[in-house]
Amino acid sequence: MEQKKIDVEQVRQVAKLSRLDLSEGEIAEFTEQLEAILEYVAKLNQLDTSKAEPLAHCLPISNCLRDDEAGVSLGTEKALANAPERDEQFFIVPKILEGELTL
Numbered sequence: 001m002e003q004k005k006i007d008v009e010q011v012r013q014v015a016k017l018s019r020l021d022l023s024e025g026e027i028a029e030f031t032e033q034l035e036a037i038l039e040y041v042a043k044l045n046q047l048d049t050s051k052a053e054p055l056a057h058c059l060p061i062s063n064c065l066r067d068d069e070a071g072v073s074l075g076t077e078k079a080l081a082n083a084p085e086r087d088e089q090f091f092i093v094p095k096i097l098e099g100e101l102t103l
Contacts, residue, residue, distance in 0.1 A: 006034045 011031045015022045022030070076089045085092035 006031060006038060 008027055008031050011022075011027050011034065015027065015030075080086050080089070080091065083091050
């Protein structure tokens with residue numbers, strides 16, 4: 001099954017939706033690159049993967065995170081030391097309701 005090719009107009013439309021100001025050279029370059037990606041995916045789709053087991057990682061992994069243990073707290077004064085605005089022990093942040101930004 002032939003994969004639908006991407007064209008310059010599709011790249012222009014995606015750039016417009018993404019609010020990217022691309023030059024004609026960049027549009028041509030991205031069109032070629034995206035076409036190459038689609039061709040590669042089409043090749044991968046031809047492979048028989050029915051006997052391959054799904055896996056999350058190709059290599060064994062182990063958890064390298066530390067134990068979650070309570071430690072010394074930063075403290076209110078240190079935490080709020082660089083706050084642009086504060087009200088006693090609280091940060092003051094802009095209120096955003098239904099698209100409006102108010103302070």
